[in-house]
Amino acid sequence: MGKYDKEYLKIAMPSAAEGIFMILLSSADLIMVGTLGTKSIAAVSIFVQIKMILFCIARSLATAIMVLTARKAGMGKIQEAKDVLRQSFLTVVLFLSAIHVLFFLFIEKILWLAGADAVYLSRAVTYGKIALCGVFVSSISTVLQAALMGVGKTGIVMKVNITGNVMNVVMNGILILGIGPFPSLGVKGAGIAALTGTTVTFLYTAYVLRKGGIFQEKGKWMPERSYLKEFLPVFGGIFLEQGSERVGMVLYSRMAARLGTVPFVVHSICMNVCDIYYNFTQGMGKASTVLASRSGGKKSREDWEGYVKSGNKMSVIFSIVSFLVCFFFRDTILGFYTRDKAVAEMGSVIMIFVAAVSFPEAHAMICAGVLRGSGRTGQVALYSFISITVIRPIFTAFLIYQMKLGVYGAWISLVLDQVIRAVCSSILLKKLLMKLKDSFNIKEE
Numbered sequence: 001m002g003k004y005d006k007e008y009l010k011i012a013m014p015s016a017a018e019g020i021f022m023i024l025l026s027s028a029d030l031i032m033v034g035t036l037g038t039k040s041i042a043a044v045s046i047f048v049q050i051k052m053i054l055f056c057i058a059r060s061l062a063t064a065i066m067v068l069t070a071r072k073a074g075m076g077k078i079q080e081a082k083d084v085l086r087q088s089f090l091t092v093v094l095f096l097s098a099i100h101v102l103f104f105l106f107i108e109k110i111l112w113l114a115g116a117d118a119v120y121l122s123r124a125v126t127y128g129k130i131a132l133c134g135v136f137v138s139s140i141s142t143v144l145q146a147a148l149m150g151v152g153k154t155g156i157v158m159k160v161n162i163t164g165n166v167m168n169v170v171m172n173g174i175l176i177l178g179i180g181p182f183p184s185l186g187v188k189g190a191g192i193a194a195l196t197g198t199t200v201t202f203l204y205t206a207y208v209l210r211k212g213g214i215f216q217e218k219g220k221w222m223p224e225r226s227y228l229k230e231f232l233p234v235f236g237g238i239f240l241e242q243g244s245e246r247v248g249m250v251l252y253s254r255m256a257a258r259l260g261t262v263p264f265v266v267h268s269i270c271m272n273v274c275d276i277y278y279n280f281t282q283g284m285g286k287a288s289t290v291l292a293s294r295s296g297g298k299k300s301r302e303d304w305e306g307y308v309k310s311g312n313k314m315s316v317i318f319s320i321v322s323f324l325v326c327f328f329f330r331d332t333i334l335g336f337y338t339r340d341k342a343v344a345e346m347g348s349v350i351m352i353f354v355a356a357v358s359f360p361e362a363h364a365m366i367c368a369g370v371l372r373g374s375g376r377t378g379q380v381a382l383y384s385f386i387s388i389t390v391i392r393p394i395f396t397a398f399l400i401y402q403m404k405l406g407v408y409g410a411w412i413s414l415v416l417d418q419v420i421r422a423v424c425s426s427i428l429l430k431k432l433l434m435k436l437k438d439s440f441n442i443k444e445e
Helices: 003-034 036-073 078-105 108-114 121-150 153-175 186-213 225-256 261-298 301-328 330-337 340-355 359-372 377-402 406-438
Strands: none
Touching: 003 036, 003 153, 003 186, 003 261, 003 301, 003 330, 003 340, 036 078, 036 108, 036 121, 036 186, 036 225, 036 261, 036 359, 078 108, 078 121, 078 225, 108 121, 121 153, 121 186, 121 261, 153 186, 153 261, 186 301, 225 261, 225 377, 225 406, 261 301, 261 340, 261 359, 261 406, 301 340, 301 359, 301 406, 330 340, 340 359, 340 406, 359 377, 359 406, 377 406
């Protein structure tokens, strides 16, 4: 194993392990909610897209902070790297507060627009109002952790997030199932547990940053014009990408939700399984972004190319493992979520799609991470918009309503979307590689 492979894994594995561990804990939540019946699974699952819309804003802000922090660190400008978080913090908190209040006030209408069925809408509203508070706290934590990610402290971030999510699972067990003196609160208990876990994560993150001196040191807290000139182009490109993905996913999930309770439960369970590897690859994508940004700050073409090759190599290796596990153990995996025979039979077929999508999904994530770290956020946003927001919903509607393929059609369109993104990111990365061979100068375009 070469030096670039070792450095890549050093940055990527804590973040990837964190992602997979957190989604496994999330799966444990869904399994516990599953004991309450299919309506409760649907009520919690329909809120996922609402949560992800809000997270896309926080993650866009966080990724922009991470990119700029890594770039400043690569240049050796440590004080400026710390100022990136300070100048972002107050504005971000006010912005996120306003958005979350609006979602709280109109949660029932938003859930209905997301495709919630009247059968479980009241449960979804009960869960959603409490869970929204947890999403806000988690969003602030994500932004704070971005600075740690930018300087390669992925291990600390992993430790913090796992601690909070373990608390979430423990509280889920207590409040959903009614362990000991606590009553069984159903989906309401799931919402309270989520809020408890995210609060622990936030407090732990704030403690780590305070211990590192980020709040004690004198620095710039109000955004300056020079900072905004750097920050806004990076944030804008990432937000367009994340926003288009969320719009596309809401349209996609709405069509899946309208198929009926059983098909939607199958879709939700299989998406949860698919998200396990997706979250793992997100960790590798973050590593690619950090290392590409750092190499750009150092103006080292050799490092940049070395990390690109390492990332692509690792994506193939891990995708093979994911495919084999999801394909050969699909019935066993589904058995953890449900004992419903109809759900299990339909889900066994969908799990083949889950296995197959591992390869394009990982490759697209790695290449997109490099492109973001190399100042090509706008390019990633453009092909993401076309594929996720336009092609996937149209193709899903065609397969579901015209071809009458139901939930199978939804998953065929998902695979197509991931293949398109993998191809687009590969072409753009190859073009960037050729361009940087003439003059290695990383800047936002």
